Amino acid sequence: MLDLSTLRADTPGIRHVSHFNNAGASLMPQPVIDAITRHIHLEAEIGGYEAAEAQKEAIQGFYTATADLLNTTADHIAATANATDSYARALSSIPFRQGDVILTTINDYVSNQIAFLSLQKRFGVQIVRAADEVSGGVSVADMAYKIKSLHPRLVAVTHVPTNSGLVQPVEAIGQLCRENDVLYLVDACQSVGQLPVDVRRIQCDFLTATCRKFLRGPRGMGFLYVSEKVLAANMAPLFIDLHGAEWESADAYRLEPTAKRFEDWEFPYALVLGAAEAHRYALKVGLDAIAERNVALCATLRTQLALLPGVRLLDEGAQLSSIIILYSEHKAAAELKAALAGKRINTSISTHGAAILDYTRKGMLTAALRISPHYFNTDEEIAGLVDTLHHALK
Structure with a gap:
């Protein structure tokens, strides 16, 4: 209790x-507020770069705490500005071609639906939405049928939509994606922090979330989970920067081996530390x-x-x-x-x-x-x- x-x-x-x-x-909660304000004061006292260096170990704690939330390891976590940023980075790493199918649901988040429409407009991908059950929520049977018949490039599901009390059956869909070797993207923006979320059970390739909602963290922070399958395939965001890759020669770069390849170099480290504290707080509760x-x-x-x-x-x-x-x-x-x-x-x-x-x-x-x-x-x-x-x- x-x-x-x-x-x-x-x-x-x-x-x-x-x-x-x-x-x-x-x-x-107060520990989150304290973590943020302590770092702001430290930056004011010794400088932003110097404060980040001094708090290097504590900053790494963000990845550990986030991984613990999701039942994964720190090398599969990327820090981002927000959930939509995470989602865009994941989508940009997929080499869509004309005719590719994105299989989603009626209840996918509005920003995600708009992103799919943008991909449709630019690359000619097809957006297919699986049918719902009469009682509400996507039909796993229809998902199975469409995965097998359409061979989608991507299956994308919002775990808890913003527009109803619905909780989607993301684990059952994940099993279908694994059986058919389909990339699987889960928007967990509204579920992490109110429900247990286990990426091993969901079997997703990407999972996106924010820190400000039920996790009780600060605004301006999100995160992205990236599977071993994605990392091994050398998938990376389209616009990767010097944090996500090393420039090796005039015409070549080498990817960061972990999920940090999906990050940018610049971070609001006070918020990173606050988010880490929020994630630890949720785990403690x-x-x-x-x-x-x-x-x-x-x-x-x-x-x-x-x-x-x-x-x-x-x-x-x-x-x-x-x-x-x-x-x-x-x-x-x-x-x-x-x-x-x-x-x-x-x-x-x-x-x-x-x-x-x-x-x-x-x-x-x-x-x-x-x-x-x-x-x-x-x-x-x-x-x-x-x-x-x-x-x-x-």
Whole structure:
């Protein structure tokens, strides 16, 4: 069982807000804040290059802690600016040709879908979206059929989409990709930190994530997992720099042997150290314990929200995540968000444009309220959120 009083004592933000926007950016715990500010002060005192050199060992701790989160080793981790940056670097390493198939889902993240469309426009790749089950979530059977019949260059799945409570069956899809020797890219931006994520079980070639969401790290940091298969094949981002490769002669360079070939030379090292502390914090709390607590919190919250007048929860799937989408045809999502903000309760908006395919079929044509609790939230905070919404919906 989690020690909620200690976790909340570690979280100074709870003195100011009830935070239900953890799918956007969570509240950083004090050890993360301290790690960032210590390095900022060190840079101010001795210089940026010198501070990085002095903290070389601590900076390496980012790779170790991130690897521990994912059940891999540090040489398979690259630090990036954000999840979208990670995704772009992974995509750029794949030598797409005209006619190649990218097999994805209806619920893949909007930025990923736009990236696929950009590849379609530039290289003539085909975008194919596997069908969903009636109950929600991608059909593994349809994935299997399309992998075998279309021979895609890449299978890409968002583990936890931003636009519903869905958790996609990434491990089952990973098994299909291994059996058919297909590259597999998983967007774990919303899952790492709220659920256990094990790249050995998922069997992916790339996994991308940010540090600011359920991991409770700083904004401006993300990471990329790269498989041994990718490294052995000498795959690398299109625009590699002097950090990812060594310039050996006028016309040749040698790749960095580890996943660091996907990095740039320049880093905000204060954020790297803060992210490392956030990852260690999540590991200390325990990913299984976090997931169990989140399931209980969300079950309570969904039950109470479903009783509110004139609302519909758009969540679906056999397993639900810590993202709850509430839609009202009578009150604009922006009005509901503003009413909550007036009570210092943080939530966010999920727009129709963020999930055109999913929201159109659900009949949501404007925007919805996105509520994303995390393990440090309390039943009292849930009661305050529900009560405020009840009055705002009248």
